[in-house]
Each structure stands twice: as C-alpha cells, then as structure tokens.
Amino acid sequence: MIIVLRPNASEHDLEQIVTQVTALGLTPHVSRGVSRTIIGCIGDEDRLREVPVLAFPAVETILPVEKPYKLAAREFVARDTEVALGGAAVGDGAVHAIAGPCSVEGRDMLLETAEAVKAAGAVALRGGAFKPRTSPYAFRGLGAEALELLAAVRETTGLPVVTEVLDTRHVALVADKADCLQVGARNMQNFALLTEVGESGKPVLLKRGMSATLEDLLLAAEYVLARGNTQVMLCERGIRTFERAMRNTLDIGAVPYLKRETHLPVLVDPSHAAGRRDLVPALALAAVAAGADGLLIEVHPDPDHARSDGDQSLTLDAFAELMDRVRDVATAVGRRVAETATP
Numbered sequence: 001m002i003i004v005l006r007p008n009a010s011e012h013d014l015e016q017i018v019t020q021v022t023a024l025g026l027t028p029h030v031s032r033g034v035s036r037t038i039i040g041c042i043g044d045e046d047r048l049r050e051v052p053v054l055a056f057p058a059v060e061t062i063l064p065v066e067k068p069y070k071l072a073a074r075e076f077v078a079r080d081t082e083v084a085l086g087g088a089a090v091g092d093g094a095v096h097a098i099a100g101p102c103s104v105e106g107r108d109m110l111l112e113t114a115e116a117v118k119a120a121g122a123v124a125l126r127g128g129a130f131k132p133r134t135s136p137y138a139f140r141g142l143g144a145e146a147l148e149l150l151a152a153v154r155e156t157t158g159l160p161v162v163t164e165v166l167d168t169r170h171v172a173l174v175a176d177k178a179d180c181l182q183v184g185a186r187n188m189q190n191f192a193l194l195t196e197v198g199e200s201g202k203p204v205l206l207k208r209g210m211s212a213t214l215e216d217l218l219l220a221a222e223y224v225l226a227r228g229n230t231q232v233m234l235c236e237r238g239i240r241t242f243e244r245a246m247r248n249t250l251d252i253g254a255v256p257y258l259k260r261e262t263h264l265p266v267l268v269d270p271s272h273a274a275g276r277r278d279l280v281p282a283l284a285l286a287a288v289a290a291g292a293d294g295l296l297i298e299v300h301p302d303p304d305h306a307r308s309d310g311d312q313s314l315t316l317d318a319f320a321e322l323m324d325r326v327r328d329v330a331t332a333v334g335r336r337v338a339e340t341a342t343p
C-alpha cells in the first residue's frame with residue numbers, strides 16, 4: 001500500500017502518518033519525489049483499514065501495490081534510484097560502462113586492463129576473484145589474493161571495483177575490498193547470500209539467473225532491499241532458450257520492461273549473452289538504444305590466452321572502439337555517456 005501525500009504536506013503531517021503506520025505494525029518507507037512525498041507501507045495491509053488514513057488532510061490518496069515485489073516496484077519509490085560507484089551515479093540517466101577481465105589473473109594484466117578501460121571511458125573495473133565455474137576442475141579464481149590486487153589497482157587508477165561474491169562466508173571479506181558486490185546468475189536465488197549482501201552496506205550488482213523470469217529477478221532484488229540496502233543494480237546477461245547459436249539469448253526487451261517496473265538501475269552484460277567477442281559490440285549498442293543504464297563488459301589484454309571467458313572478451317583496442325560507438329548511439333537516442341571518475 002502506498003500513501004500519497006499532497007504537495008503541501010508538512011514534515012509534521014508526515015511524522016504523524018508515519019507514527020500511525022508504525023503503530024499498526026507496518027513498516028513505512030518514506031520517499032521524497034520532486035513534487036510529492038509518498039509513504040510505502042509493508043506489512044499486513046488490512047490493518048491500515050483500521051484507521052481512516054484518507055481522513056488526514058495531508059493525504060491525497062492511497063494506492064494498493066498489486067505486485068509481489070514492493071520495495072523494487074516503481075510505484076513504491078518517488079524517483080529513480082541512483083547507485084554510487086566511486087564518483088559515478090548509476091541510474092542518473094547516463095550510460096555507465098563497467099569493464100575488466102572475467103577473472104583477475106595477476107597484477108600486470110589487471111593494471112594494464114584497468115588503465116586501458118579507464119582511458120576509454122569506463123567508470124568502474126570488473127574482475128572476478130571467486131569464479132563460479134561449471135566444472136570444478138576449471139580455474140576458479142585467485143580468491144583473496146585477487147581481492148588484494150583489485151584494491152591495489154583501485155589505489156593506482158582511482159577506478160572503483162566490482163567483484164563477485166559466491167558464498168555467504170565470503171561477504172565480509174569481499175565487502176572489505178570491493179566497492180560493489182556482484183551476485184552472479186548462478187546465485188540469483190541464493191536467498192541466504194541475498195540477505196547477507198543486503199546487510200553488507202555495499203552496492204550490489206544482481207545478475208539475472210539464466211532461467212529466471214523478470215519477476216524472479218525483481219523478487220531477488222526485493223530480498224536485498226528488504227535488508228535496508230537500497231543500492232541495487234539489476235543486470236540482464238542473457239537467458240537459456242532453445243537457441244544454441246550463442247552462449248545465451250540476450251533478452252533486450254528486459255531493459256524497457258524493467259525500466260518501467262522498477263526504479264532500480266538496469267545494466268546489460270553483452271559478453272555473457274553473446275559468448276563470442278565479435279557479437280558483443282552489436283548487443284552493447286542495442287542495450288544503450290533500449291535504455292540500459294550501463295554495460296558490464298569483459299575485456300582482456302590477451303583474450304586468446306585468458307584463463308576464463310577469453311572467447312567473449314574484447315581486446316583493449318576493441319573496447320576503446322566500442323566506447324566510441326556507444327557515445328554515437330547514446331547521442332543518437334538523446335543520452336550521454338558518464339565520464340570516468342577521477343581519483
């Protein structure tokens with residue numbers, strides 16, 4: 001249930017209503033828009049009927065939220081959520097690029113990649129320390145050592161770092177070094193992990209599960225939001241369909257759909273969708289035209305010798321070239337590309 005206040009409602013009016021809602025055992029979420037303040041209420045909505053909320057002169061109307069997710073619903077919050085990533089604000093309307101290797105393989109390759117993606121316009125560095133791999137015998141990341149390398153490269157370049165956390169036991173360790181915690185496709189419905197990252201105090205990049213519906217994704221985000229963490233970005237990264245030509249099928253329609261359904265920023269990862277580097281630019285450009293708030297792109301100085309996902313990783317030059325085209329498409333659709341944050 002959402003209580004919409006009149007534009008002239010005072011702080012005192014707001015406090016009075018919040019007190020009433022709390023006394024009924026519901027949790028109020030106050031959200032201030034440009035012209036109106038709204039109070040989203042979570043809990044047993046029937047209890048709200050016990051008090052004539054509409055009788056408060058400051059209340060304009062009461063609206064039900066007919067969706068299973070509440071905190072993630074666009075109606076529930078008066079303005080778009082912006083997620084802080086270093087100096088950047090993902091969700092502010094600009095296109096934000098987050099780029100880097102699939103996995104952190106060592107200091108030199110990480111630094112070289114970070115400097116190149118920064119020069120090309122990325123606002124953050126990605127790089128896996130703990131890697132979810134289909135085979136237990138594949139390279140599973142350098143773990144804690146990679147976290148140290150990411151933190152050191154952030155010091156040198158000023159780029160904030162995004163890295164995946166696979167396990168509830170590692171949330172504190174990863175949160176200590178990273179600027180943003182990635183929850184991967186394979187963990188999108190790991191509810192214990194979602195709860196932990198919700199309590200970490202760090203921004204979260206939540207990737208869509210490969211067989212998850214958009215409602216599943218929004219409900220997964222709801223788990224994080226319900227722990228008081230409003231800094232959540234969603235990421236479409238391709239889903240499993242009958243099509244085998246590419247690694248996954250990029251659901252481009254997810255972008256405009258999610259932008260309507262939720263106030264959270266929506267990113268697209270064209271790398272894991274395509275699975276091959278020659279198709280990554282076209283998918284990235286389509287995502288920008290469709291309204292994505294950002295791109296998550298795998299980049300490697302020597303993709304043919306990468307320890308994971310080399311086939312879909314762009315070279316440093318190819319990434320720089322892509323960013324020029326991203327700027328062209330952004331301009332063509334009346335958008336802009338976020339500038340690299342300076343240290």
Ligand code: PEP
Pocket residue numbers: 102128132183184185186207237269272
């Ligand atoms: C990744 O970003 O490196 C990754 C493992 O992605 P996903 O969880 O989407 O497969």
Ligand code: MN
Pocket residue numbers: 102103272298308309
């Ligand atoms: Mn990868």
